[in-house]
Amino acid sequence: MKVHIIGGGNLGVSIALGIAKFSKSNQVTVTRRNTASIQYLSEYGITVSSDNKHNIQEADVVILTIKPYQVDIVLAEILPVIQGKTIASAVSGLSLDMLQEKTNNEYPVIRIMPNIAAQFGESATCISFPEKDREKALPIVDLFQDLGTAPVIDEKLMDAATVLGACGTAYALRYIRASMQAGIEIGFDSQTALAIAAQTVKGAAKMLLEEKVHPEQLIDRVTTPQGCTIVGLNEMEHNGFSSSLIKGIKTSLKQIKG
Numbered sequence: 610m611k612v613h614i615i616g617g618g619n620l621g622v623s624i625a626l627g628i629a630k631f632s633k634s635n636q637v638t639v640t641r642r643n644t645a646s647i648q649y650l651s652e653y654g655i656t657v658s659s660d661n662k663h664n665i666q667e668a669d670v671v672i673l674t675i676k677p678y679q680v681d682i683v684l685a686e687i688l689p690v691i692q693g694k695t696i697a698s699a700v701s702g703l704s705l706d707m708l709q710e711k712t713n714n715e716y717p718v719i720r721i722m723p724n725i726a727a728q729f730g731e732s733a734t735c736i737s738f739p740e741k742d743r744e745k746a747l748p749i750v751d752l753f754q755d756l757g758t759a760p761v762i763d764e765k766l767m768d769a770a771t772v773l774g775a776c777g778t779a780y781a782l783r784y785i786r787a788s789m790q791a792g793i794e795i796g797f798d799s800q801t802a803l804a805i806a807a808q809t810v811k812g813a814a815k816m817l818l819e820e821k822v823h824p825e826q827l828i829d830r831v832t833t834p835q836g837c838t839i840v841g842l843n844e845m846e847h848n849g850f851s852s853s854l855i856k857g858i859k860t861s862l863k864q865i866k867g
C-alpha cells in the first residue's frame with residue numbers, strides 16, 4: 610500500500626516510522642511545510658516532502674496528522690488532486706460527519722486514533738468508519754494492527770478513545786516520572802530509577818495483556834498482608850491517586866468535546 614501522511618509532526622512521524630519498521634511492504638511519503646527536522650526519515654526509506662501533493666496521486670490512502678485548524682487549508686489544497694481516494698484522519702475532535710461534509714461526501718473516510726508508540730509497534734489505535742466505507746477501511750485496520758493493536762470501535766467512543774489511548778501515553782509517562790522522582794529520593798541515581806520504573810510498568814502491562822485478568826487480581830499477588838506494598842498503595846489512595854486519574858481523564862474528554 611502507498612501511504613501519504615500529511616503533517617510530519619509528533620504523530621505523523623511516529624506513524625511513518627512505525628510503517629517503515631513494522632509494516633515493511635508499504636511505502637510512505639510524509640509532508641510538512643518545513644522538512645529540515647524530518648529529513649532523517651529518508652534513511653528509513655520514507656519519502657519526505659514540503660509539497661503536500663508530492664506522490665499523492667499514487668497514494669492508496671491519505672492520512673491527516675495535522676491540527677484541527679489546519680484541516681480546511683490542507684483539504685482545499687489536496688481535494689482537487691485526490692479524486693475518490695481514502696482519507697484517514699487522526700485529527701482529534703474531527704467527527705466522521707464533519708470530515709464527510711468537508712469532503713463533499715465524495716471520499717471514503719476513516720477516523721483513526723493512534724498514539725506515538727506507533728513508532729515502536731505498540732500503539733493502541735482505535736478506528737471507526739461509516740459502513741459504506743468498510744471495504745476501503747479494512748486494509749487501514751490491517752496496517753495499524755502492524756503498529757500495535759487496532760480495534761474498530763463505535764464512532765461515539767472516538768473522543769473517549771483519544772483520551773484513553775492517545776493522551777493516555779502522557780498519563781502513563783507522568784506515573785513513571787513520579788516513580789522515578791520517588792526512586793531518587795529513596796536512594797537511586799536518576800537513570801537507574803527511570804530504568805526500574807519503566808521496566809516495572811512494562812512488566813505490569815505485559816502481565817495484564819497476557820493473563821487478561823482484572824488488575825486487582827495481580828495487585829493481590831503483590832500485596833503481602835501487613836507488608837510494604839499495601840501501606841504504600843493505601844497512602845496513595847488516601848491522597849486521591851485513582852480519583853485524580855479519573856478526574857484528569859474526564860477533564861481531557863471535556864476539552865475535546867468543547
Ligand SMILES: NC(=O)C1=CN([C@@H]2O[C@H](COP(=O)(O)OP(=O)(O)OC[C@H]3O[C@@H](n4cnc5c(N)ncnc54)[C@H](O)[C@@H]3O)[C@@H](O)[C@H]2O)C=CC1
Nearest residue numbers: 616617618619620641642674675676677679699700701775
Ligand atoms: N501527538 C499525539 O500523541 C497525538 C496527536 N493526535 C492528533 O494528531 C494531530 C497532530 O498532532 P501532533 O502530531 O501532536 O501535532 P504536531 O504539531 O507535532 O504536527 C502537526 C504537523 O503538521 C504540520 N503542518 C501544519 N500545517 C501543514 C500544512 N498546511 N501542510 C502540511 N503539514 C502541515 C506541522 O508543521 C507539524 O509538523 C492533532 O490533530 C492531534 O490532536 C492524535 C493522537 C495522538
Ligand SMILES: O=C(O)[C@@H]1CCC=N1
Nearest residue numbers: 701771772775776777
Ligand atoms: O493533546 C492533544 O490534543 C492530542 C490529542 C491526543 C494526544 N494529543
